[in-house]
Amino acid sequence: MRIGEIIESTSTHFVAEGFELNHPPALGSFVRVCVGEGCDLYGVVCYGETGSLDPGRRAVRRSTEESFDDQIYRESPQLEHVLRTEFTSLAVGVIERGEVLQCLPSQPPPLHFSVHGCSADETTLFTENLHYFRILLRASGLVPVEQLLAANIRQVHRGRGEDKDWLQRAAREAANLLKYDYDRLMTLLYAIEPTS
Amino acid sequence: MERSRLGVVTDGAFNTGLTVRLDADRSTEDLRVGEFVVIEGKSNRYFSMISDMQLRVSDPRLLSSPPDDAPPLVAHALAGTSTYATVEVKPMLMLDLTSDLDELRGPQSVRTIPMHFAALYEASEMDFATVFGKEGGTNFAVGTPVTMDIPICLRLDRFVERSNGIFGQSGTGKSFLARLLLSGIVTSRAAANLIFDMHSEYAFDKQTEDGHWVRGLRELLGSQVLVYSLDAEAAARRNVDVTLIIGLNQIEAEDIMLLADELDLTATTAATAGLLGDQYGDDWLRQLLAMSPDELAQFCQSSGAHPEATKALQRKLREVQRRGYLTEKASFSLIDEMVTALGKGRSAILEFGRHDSPLDYMLVANIVTRRVRRLYQQKMERFEETKAEADRPLQLMITLEEAHKFLNPTVARQTIFGTIAREMRKYNVTLMVIDQRPSGIDPEVMSQLGTRITGLLTEERDIDAVLTGVSGRSFLRGSLASLDTRQQLLLMGHAVPMPITVRTRSYDKEFYQDIQRGGRAQELPDVVATDIWAE
Numbered sequence: 087m088r089i090g091e092i093i094e095s096t097s098t099h100f101v102a103e104g105f106e107l108n109h110p111p112a113l114g115s116f117v118r119v120c121v122g123e124g125c126d127l128y129g130v131v132c133y134g135e136t137g138s139l140d141p142g143r144r145a146v147r148r149s150t151e152e153s154f155d156d157q158i159y160r161e162s163p164q165l166e167h168v169l170r171t172e173f174t175s176l177a178v179g180v181i182e183r184g185e186v187l188q189c190l191p192s193q194p195p196p197l198h199f200s201v202h203g204c205s206a207d208e209t210t211l212f213t214e215n216l217h218y219f220r221i222l223l224r225a226s227g228l229v230p231v232e233q234l235l236a237a238n239i240r241q242v243h244r245g246r247g248e249d250k251d252w253l254q255r256a257a258r259e260a261a262n263l264l265k266y267d268y269d270r271l272m273t274l275l276y277a278i279e280p281t282s
Numbered sequence: 283m284e285r286s287r288l289g290v291v292t293d294g295a296f297n298t299g300l301t302v303r304l305d306a307d308r309s310t311e312d313l314r315v316g317e318f319v320v321i322e323g324k325s326n327r328y329f330s331m332i333s334d335m336q337l338r339v340s341d342p343r344l345l346s347s348p349p350d351d352a353p354p355l356v357a358h359a360l361a362g363t364s365t366y367a368t369v370e371v372k373p374m375l376m377l378d379l380t381s382d383l384d385e386l387r388g389p390q391s392v393r394t395i396p397m398h399f400a401a402l403y404e405a406s407e408m409d410f411a412t413v414f415g416k417e418g419g420t421n422f423a424v425g426t427p428v429t430m431d432i433p434i435c436l437r438l439d440r441f442v443e444r445s446n447g448i449f450g451q452s453g454t455g456k457s458f459l460a461r462l463l464l465s466g467i468v469t470s471r472a473a474a475n476l477i478f479d480m481h482s483e484y485a486f487d488k489q490t491e492d493g494h495w496v497r498g499l500r501e502l503l504g505s506q507v508l509v510y511s512l513d514a515e516a517a518a519r520r521n522v523d524v525t526l527i528i529g530l531n532q533i534e535a536e537d538i539m540l541l542a543d544e545l546d547l548t549a550t551t552a553a554t555a556g557l558l559g560d561q562y563g564d565d566w567l568r569q570l571l572a573m574s575p576d577e578l579a580q581f582c583q584s585s586g587a588h589p590e591a592t593k594a595l596q597r598k599l600r601e602v603q604r605r606g607y608l609t610e611k612a613s614f615s616l617i618d619e620m621v622t623a624l625g626k627g628r629s630a631i632l633e634f635g636r637h638d639s640p641l642d643y644m645l646v647a648n649i650v651t652r653r654v655r656r657l658y659q660q661k662m663e664r665f666e667e668t669k670a671e672a673d674r675p676l677q678l679m680i681t682l683e684e685a686h687k688f689l690n691p692t693v694a695r696q697t698i699f700g701t702i703a704r705e706m707r708k709y710n711v712t713l714m715v716i717d718q719r720p721s722g723i724d725p726e727v728m729s730q731l732g733t734r735i736t737g738l739l740t741e742e743r744d745i746d747a748v749l750t751g752v753s754g755r756s757f758l759r760g761s762l763a764s765l766d767t768r769q770q771l772l773l774m775g776h777a778v779p780m781p782i783t784v785r786t787r788s789y790d791k792e793f794y795q796d797i798q799r800g801g802r803a804q805e806l807p808d809v810v811a812t813d814i815w816a817e
Binding site: 253267279 | 306340341343344347349353355356358359360362363364
């Protein structure tokens, strides 16, 4: 399913404008960009933001005692046209003719190409290996990397039908990668511990 | 060959041993210090021993705030990643996998170490067999590894060719082990044995601390074992072959030096015995005991002996004279006959019966052994002259309990046992010393012991003493301290290819059957009970 269009593209990440205002794909979820015949570039959503179309104009308060939240949008349909939602994804690999490569792509995805949400099968295929954790942990964004990785693990765990073995494997891999940073590791592990 | 993997080599040095990081699914509790393990290098297989274990964390912050009530996922993720264990492994022997020759020669001493990430495995049955050999002949199964049920063999031919020691605190099974080994040595005919049995426990059935009866060597091995006794009364009750009589003429000044502590003699007093010996020869003790005060004064004047010391010596030795087994004059024929029997491969147990005080034990053991060694020396000299294989004296092993009484640093240089231990196998006579305080034994003697078998020791000094002159002692220290209090022993030295901790074989019905089967198979037709007094 198309969920956005690329408006900024680099070797390490790409920014897309989402088709649905206020609803960027979930933090840590997988997205893909079809970059050629049988070749998809995979990204992990690492940041989302909704703001004014005009970077010079900040949004102003619109709520009143009687009208707030969703009602504001119903009463001001023009907002859909002056606001936009963007999300940033980290490029973590490609699947070319069924072969998974977990590394930075050789080319950034073309500007204005579509960003698709990933199906459960696509996510499952890409996450059989966990080498992409290393790429996520090297990210330099506004979201702390341990939170980003935790969000990704939660998303994939859900996408893989609450696969317990995968979760344990992911937790061990994360523990291995963060073994010299106990505090971040524990933040991550407590964040992915299933609540039930 | 399926082996179970434990971890990989990550660090190490030839001198200090290797560090192995345990795999995440392995717990230190699955392993034991002293355990026999195998490292598969690229071209060599290293038979090694675990000498130490360490718990590690990758980030020291974990130590200050340990996750005590960590949920299962967190605990599982941390184990083997942030928290992990390493074991120190000391390679002891190696087998060159690239050369056919080594397959035939068996494992050799270690000359190199494996590279990074060589895998560490639990030893398989095949590994034990490669290193310790299969049971049979002079390969005697002395026990099993602590975690496995396969025999660990001691090479009895190598065991008897040097003096050796069995140590351990009281209750660790020293005398049971001695019984096992002696049975093995007798049936495999590795050596003849002379056993000084201070507490009369080797020859006949004996009740153990936990109340069941175990068989004596005489009952187990029959006529291959002769029983001598010092105690005529006990001899009449029990099935004893010979009652031994010692003559005053057989006591030498050396014996008195050995007894200085027991008789509470000063050095001067003990030295007086030497002066008497110079003057009267063999007859010195009888002469001394018979001296009137005037004669004694006269002797002191003529020889320069200290009168008070001489009087004290006379007084103290009168106590000795009252012993039931002493007579004024005795020939060495009984001991000589015993040596003849030993020369034919029989073994002899000398029981002390009620004469089981340290004084009796030390005096008689010293006299008997001195004579035995003298005869063996003659035999050896004859063999060296004739060079005929038939004249080669059969290996003799003398079993000595409470060995520190004979081998402590003060007397070891004077007693015959000290001499035997030091000159090693020169005259084909060796010692098996049994003691619970190895620190009491002269270090020079300790360093000459070829094979050491030790049960649990807790005193630092005793542990140091047992490891005197052993290479890699720091590695063995850990395994020694971690032995169970019962039925676990550390074997090291000449008769085993590498040190190993074993659970001792039980001295029970199954063992009796094994021994009796083996004994019959090995018995030579030319030795029958009736000819032992021939010659």
